[in-house]
Amino acid sequence: MNEPLAERIRPKKLEDYISQQHLVGKNGVLTSLITKGIIPSLILWGPPGIGKTTLANIIATESKRPFYTLSAISSGVKEVREIIEKAKKGGGLFTAKNPILFIDEIHRFSKSQQDSLLGAVEKGWITLIGATTENPSFEVIPALLSRCQVYILNAFDKEDLISLLKRAIEKDEILSRKKIQLKETAALLQVSGGDARKLLNIFELLVSSEDNIVITNDLVLNKIQKNTSHYDKTGEQHYDIVSAFIKSIRGSDPNAAVYWLARMIEGGEDVKFIARRMLILASEDIGNANPTALILANTTFQSVAVIGNPESRIILSQCAIYLANSPKSNASYVAIGAAQKLVKETGDLSVPLALRNAPTKLMKDLDYGKEYKYSHNYSNNFKEQEFLPKEISGTKLYEPGNNQRENQFRETLKNWWKNKYEY
Incomplete structure (x- = not known):
């Protein structure tokens, strides 16, 4: 069987879906909508590997609707229009079981690609479900966003991830035949970074070659080789490196700030994402100690949106160095919290x-x-x-x-x- 573990144990029913009780629990908003047979177009927003695709599949299954899926990385306007034509020929209407079109990483769709969805969503030919790891307020065009409900999926906690591992051991056709003991899980959870898909892939790698195995922290660290210089825009490194970047600026170290900035640029990070984080920092961590910082950060955001790569790196560098060298104050941030x-x-x-x-x-x-x-x-x-x-x-x-x-x-x-x- 070549199908990966994460795919083999993917939940098929709402009752098997782990976590997100605010959405799919007994009184969850999506549970209520599915029960009533009313599925609006919606955006699922949350970190990678928390089951956005799985949830979209379950919604389609439970509501008995045709399900089409596209990836924003490999699909364009042509593919979108082909699916819309199929939906129209199928007679999709608001009152009927119109098809669901699921678009993974919808934030990667250009404005023209997102525009191509508007008519079909508005006329009810399709119900759109988009998945994104980025704030849809910034990454989805207003006209499309106004036609969709946005639902936030929370990161898995420790108990959720351990439940996934136990389910795999008990329910998977292959692993259930083995003797697997979860003696220690800290290293396994740390290496996966809260990404359920990554967790299950690593776990499968650990147990695939043995029938009797005891999972310990040492075993995980010895067997799993990580390339720490790798930058994955949708994975743990994305969040760790931007965190290091922000903390370096907050800590007034321009050298470290430029280093982490370079890591993001070389990894192909969206320049608007970087500029947006500096815009937030300029107010949260510098504030009225130097109000000009917010003006410069805002100008940086506007500039990189117009210029793009590769010249944006110079503007980003200038802003990061200026912010790192600015006096710091979080007084405004603390005040509004209080x-x-x-x-x-x-x-x-x-x-x-x-x-x-x-x-x-x-x-x-x-x-x-x-x-x-x-x-x-x-x-x-x-x-x-x-x-x-x-x-x-x-x-x-x-x-x-x-x-x-x-x-x-x-x-x-x-x-x-x-x-x-x-x-």
Whole structure:
């Protein structure tokens, strides 16, 4: 039997699908839709190897619909149109069991390729299911995204992955004949990086040559040879290397930042993905310590989208080095996190009357906005007054970072608010 283990034990029914209970559990949103026979066009977004393709197959099977599949890597507009023509000839309508077209790695489709899907999705000739490892808000055109529901698949946890291994040992026709003991699993889970497909491929390699085997960490590390310089845009290396890149910039090491940048460029990473990560970092890790960083990162993102390879590498390098050399502050990031936590804890507190909008006479009669002091009417454009709900008055959410610019912020806030916020 040449079929790989991951394919042999691929779940065929919803009840056998491991994890993603928020989608396919008893009260899951997809479970409800399948039960009702209503399958909208949708995008499945999540890390590699968590069962996006499997879930698409199950949806088609459970809803008894024809199933077509394309890979965005090897398919183009021609293949899309051929399938749409087949669907039209089959009489696909909103009220009928119209075919499902599954497109793996839909983020790799160009704008013209995605445009070719619009009419068929809109008219109900096909139900589109797209799978992506990238944020669909950035990678799927707005017109198509607006016609699809987006569902997020979470990474497998340790228990999920061990359940997969146990299922393989118990249920697979070949492995069930062997004596396999899972004594240690830490190294196996680490090497697979949470990718179920990779986990099962490695596991099959380990047990294929012996009938009696005890899985230990040493066995895994000795038998599995990893090429650590390999960069897989859809696998563990993708996430590890971009993590190293971001942490190098955050840690103010331009040398390491450029090295990891080169690893991504040489591996064929999407330049917009790299620029987008630096755009986030410019606000999260530098923020008001150097607001120009956000402007430069945004300009970098716009520039590489226009220029493309190979010249984009120069712009990316300039931005990475600038960000690495910038003073750092995560004060804005911490502040919004603290504010959101406070909102969840305190609920919908009333807006003070002085701050309320008063577009009608009734609202004015109720003193909406009556006590508000217009800051520009006062010295230095400032007048002390209450801007928070009374229940949380004096709560400090923003703590300026210890850098030249934000130290200036701190002094200004002290002068304005005296001891109210204890800056």
